[in-house]
Amino acid sequence: MLKVYNTLSRNTEEFVPFKPKQIIGMYVCGPTVYGPGHIGHARTYVAFDIIRKYLEYKGYKVKYVVNITDVHDDMIKEANKQGITIFELAGKNIALFMKDLSALGIKKPDVMPRVTEHIKEIIEMVKQLQKKGFAYETNDGVYYSISKFKEYGKLGNVQVKKSVTGTRVETDKYEKENPMDFALWKKSKPGEPSWKSPWGEGRPGWHIECSAMSSKYLGEQFDIHGGAVDLVFPHHENEIAQSEATYGKHPFVKYWMHAGFLNVNGEKMSKSLGNFIIIPELLAKYNPKVFRYFISSLHYRSRIDFNDKAMSIAEKNLEKWNNLIQELLNAQGSGAKEIDSLIENCRKEFVKHMDEDFTLPNAWASLYDFQSKINSLLSERKISMENSEKILAFLKELDSIFGAFSFEKKEAEALPRELMAMVEKRTEFKKRKDYAQADKIRAELLAKGIELFDTPEGVKWRKIQ
Numbered sequence: 424m425l426k427v428y429n430t431l432s433r434n435t436e437e438f439v440p441f442k443p444k445q446i447i448g449m450y451v452c453g454p455t456v457y458g459p460g461h462i463g464h465a466r467t468y469v470a471f472d473i474i475r476k477y478l479e480y481k482g483y484k485v486k487y488v489v490n491i492t493d494v495h496d497d498m499i500k501e502a503n504k505q506g507i508t509i510f511e512l513a514g515k516n517i518a519l520f521m522k523d524l525s526a527l528g529i530k531k532p533d534v535m536p537r538v539t540e541h542i543k544e545i546i547e548m549v550k551q552l553q554k555k556g557f558a559y560e561t562n563d564g565v566y567y568s569i570s571k572f573k574e575y576g577k578l579g580n581v582q583v584k585k586s587v588t589g590t591r592v593e594t595d596k597y598e599k600e601n602p603m604d605f606a607l608w609k610k611s612k613p614g615e616p617s618w619k620s621p622w623g624e625g626r627p628g629w630h631i632e633c634s635a636m637s638s639k640y641l642g643e644q645f646d647i648h649g650g651a652v653d654l655v656f657p658h659h660e661n662e663i664a665q666s667e668a669t670y671g672k673h674p675f676v677k678y679w680m681h682a683g684f685l686n687v688n689g690e691k692m693s694k695s696l697g698n699f700i701i702i703p704e705l706l707a708k709y710n711p712k713v714f715r716y717f718i719s720s721l722h723y724r725s726r727i728d729f730n731d732k733a734m735s736i737a738e739k740n741l742e743k744w745n746n747l748i749q750e751l752l753n754a755q756g757s758g759a760k761e762i763d764s765l766i767e768n769c770r771k772e773f774v775k776h777m778d779e780d781f782t783l784p785n786a787w788a789s790l791y792d793f794q795s796k797i798n799s800l801l802s803e804r805k806i807s808m809e810n811s812e813k814i815l816a817f818l819k820e821l822d823s824i825f826g827a828f829s830f831e832k833k834e835a836e837a838l839p840r841e842l843m844a845m846v847e848k849r850t851e852f853k854k855r856k857d858y859a860q861a862d863k864i865r866a867e868l869l870a871k872g873i874e875l876f877d878t879p880e881g882v883k884w885r886k887i888q
């Protein structure tokens with residue numbers, strides 16, 4: 424039974440979708456495309472890609488929606504700076520983002536709705552909120568009155584001063600009622616991108632887009648809503664307030680899931696600190712599979728520190744898996760009876776840990792245990808071709824979630840010349856039946872991490888991990 428940590432209840436709960444036999448609705452807040460995607464985005468979208476793929480592995484059908492925020496104050500600022508429209512800016516960055524997602528092995532979401540293509544739905548929702556008394560117009564926009572929504576603060580666990588009624592004087596009529604009320608619609612200033620609305624020319628506030636677009640594609644209530652932890656309050660709190668007030672259905676979302684934040688060298692990523700890494704820079708330096716492996720080795724809720732040391736550890740650990748795969752591709756041992764049960768037990772352990780709120784570090788621990796058992800069997804030359812096919816099929820099954828391993832067969836690596844000379848010398852000693860000298864060389868090579876095997880086709884070697 425799959426269990427998921429729900430930010431709303433602050434508990435790990437059994438995962439029971441709204442409609443258990445139907446498609447699961449999953450929505451993750453997408454990027455504001457004023458610039459290329461950064462490695463924080465990469466963390467969150469790889470983490471949710473793994474979650475989506477695990478749900479599919481479990482047999483669920485998932486409809487996955489990631490929105491694109493293509494109108495926003497930051498977009499307007501950046502477009503002005505570059506002397507282009509927000510549409511040109513969005514076009515450029517969305518194309519780059521799609522390329523980055525694909526390079527990171529992220530399966531394309533089923534729908535990636537853009538705000539500027541959903542203005543009609545957004546206006547409709549704001550109208551509904553105004554009609555139901557949850558929204559009011561001011562001189563610069565339309566605001567959501569948080570004091571009208573009794574449960575405001577339930578997701579972020581925030582105590583808010585809700586009632587300021589009675590303090591408003593007539594001259595302030597067009598001002599915000601409560602400092603925490605948030606904009607649903609912003610009236611535009613000259614030169615800003617704008618759309619016609621019942622409140623004049625303007626553009627949507629940020630939070631309303633996710634309420635309007637999630638209901639359009641997933642319904643008024645759906646199963647999973649994600650994002651990184653920075654969005655719990657106020658963004659997701661506001662989404663709940665908007666959607667539950669509009670549709671009168673509770674809960675708007677069954678499971679709220681939040682990925683931990685990614686920092687760089689211990690600090691929050693920021694352009695002014697000079698530690699801001701965009702995805703193309705990441706990919707120029709590291710194989711995307713190493714990044715996926717790095718992300719998949721950690722719990723999706725844990726805070727991540729991205730640094731070269733952590734990446735080089737990930738690189739080494741992934742190399743061990745890829746070396747194992749190469750050996751399996753060449754295995755010609757005698758055959759081991761226990762392979763089926765090893766695979767079965769490992770799969771059971773893996774699923775047990777993943778079912779516990781996708782606890783990847785524990786899932787990997789059981790996989791490492793499996794790796795070490797297979798390595799011992801390889802050392803003993805016990806893995807037959809048939810065994811190796813089964814193990815490789817199992818690793819591929821896991822990799823349908825991780826997307827980190829490499830299965831292409833590589834040309835056998837040559838030994839460095841001086842080591843090759845030692846191997847030849849040993850063969851000479853063996854021919855002369857000087858086994859003491861031959862064993863001495865064999866031990867020397869072992870100390871250098873090279874294990875030798877005498878086979879009917881001659882001497883073979885493998886690198887020891």
Ligand code: AMP
Pocket residue numbers: 451452453454455456462463464466467649650651652653654682683684685686692
């Ligand atoms: P934004 O482009 O800032 O609106 O963010 C888009 C998505 O990426 C949201 O789900 C954020 O929570 C997530 N996100 C932004 N920055 C980071 C970060 N440094 N680490 C992890 N996730 C992030």
Ligand code: ZN
Pocket residue numbers: 451452453633658
């Ligand atoms: Zn959102």
